[in-house]
Amino acid sequence: MSVLVIAEHDNHTLGAQTANVISAAAQIDSDIHVLVAGQNCRAVAEQIMAYEGVTRVLVADNHAYCNQLPEVISLLVMEIAGDHAAILSAASASGKNLMPRIAALLDVAQISDIISVESADTFVRPIYAGNALATVQSSDSVKIITVRTSAFESVAQNDSQAEIVDLDSIISQDLSEFVGESLSTTERPELNSASVVISGGRGLGSAENFQILENIADKLGAAIGASRAAVDAGYVGNELQVGQTGKIVAPNLYIAVGISGAIQHLAGMKDSKVIVAINNDPEAPIFQVADYGLVADLFEALPELETLL
């Protein structure tokens, strides 16, 4: 029986995390269908066709799906849910928003934020901010899953061409309305999928000082992140927050600057391959998880790094 992946997209471009979700789905079943629901979103479907394992791309292209509101997308998914052994999405803001509605409508449990597929019905997921890992087995006929994408490689592309199937049903609702959004535009890689992330904490002292990180990020091709303390202090927007309640990242290189290393922050980055900490407090807990620590005043160390890069 096939599995269904809900694609993450903005009607033009496929979100990078979807390739990681497909890779998790492939460990459950080799016959993978991907749903693209949106408006004028054909281009997204074409980006998915070549991913390994994807046999069918279901396209629901209608004004009703333009903003992908969960009240309507959950009902759309209900129409096709019966054909699938599992339905997966990224554990992103949109996946977290949508998937529990689908689970409730299907009267099944949701397994949130999985980091490993042990078998078609058994999964590993972090609990208590990643301080423990639970292995859970589901007895439901259809598994509703959100995937911590940093824990799965992205699936490769090949010459195969999945078929595109149009879904004609139009579901409308008047419970919720999209009013607007403001998304930060950046030339940098997505925080969730960047191979290098440089994050700043309260130690940076001001919004202006984040500029020092930007210069280094430019040279490394890195995404910029922040601790909750830096967000709470108003230095940067919440979309940059790395941690239990922000984004969970696992880049090849994570550089924590002026971050003490609260449990909540570590939950968001401790699976990074290499961790660097720069902090003037040698007792900061961040050094206990760092592969390389530099005890220094960041206002001296960062300009020096920038020059050397």
Added chain:
Amino acid sequence: MKILVPVKRVVDANVKVRVAADQSGIDLSNVKMAMNPFCEIAVEEAVRLKEKGVADEVIAVTVGSEKCQEQLRTAMALGADRSIWVEADDDIEPLAIAKLLKALVEKESPDLVILGKQSIDGDNNQVGQMLGALCNMPQGTFAFNLKIENGRAIVSREVDGGEQVVSLSLPAIVTTDLRLNEPRYAKLPDIMKAKKKPLESLIPADLGVSVTKSLKVLNVREPEGRKAGVIVNSAEELLDKLRNEAKVIQ
């Protein structure tokens, strides 16, 4: 306007949890418990709506073992008018909680249900959305701003790339994110007063809900810890290590 605020009793956010030796779960013996931080934000938001005259009644609800009543008393000390305790095992699954809350929604007919976006124990982030689907109500999850205007809830939400605003017909579900507000502390006179506020006790059968489970926890283990690495002496040495030892930059 009536607001229902479901809250959860969890391990205090400052406690470092330990995995039980037999890997059956988390060792909760002699551990400090508290109201889930996101639920505190939900109570605060509801109480502020009442203080502004937008709402006239705030009802706190919890589902769990007898000790969860402490968190209902806390919610009432913070300003909830009354509360409802539904007795259940503490490891009840999110869908079953949502079904119990649905029955309470039918009983109480609130205009708004405000919940924490996730509890810091299970980290599931499910109940609010599930309740929305079961009640066919719209949802504004991960809210950092909430306004009631012209009989609708205008919710500003944290999303991955920034912020989104949705307008919801009432009754609606709102789940709270950190920036929504800063919860107050309960004052001693309010804690005393809360002891006299009404607390109704129910069991799932009273609500016509049968509690079932579909997930089995096979084991709970500690993640592999990271070891502290080396301390370098200069930015130059750091770059040398990253280039030649870790090989993560060019």
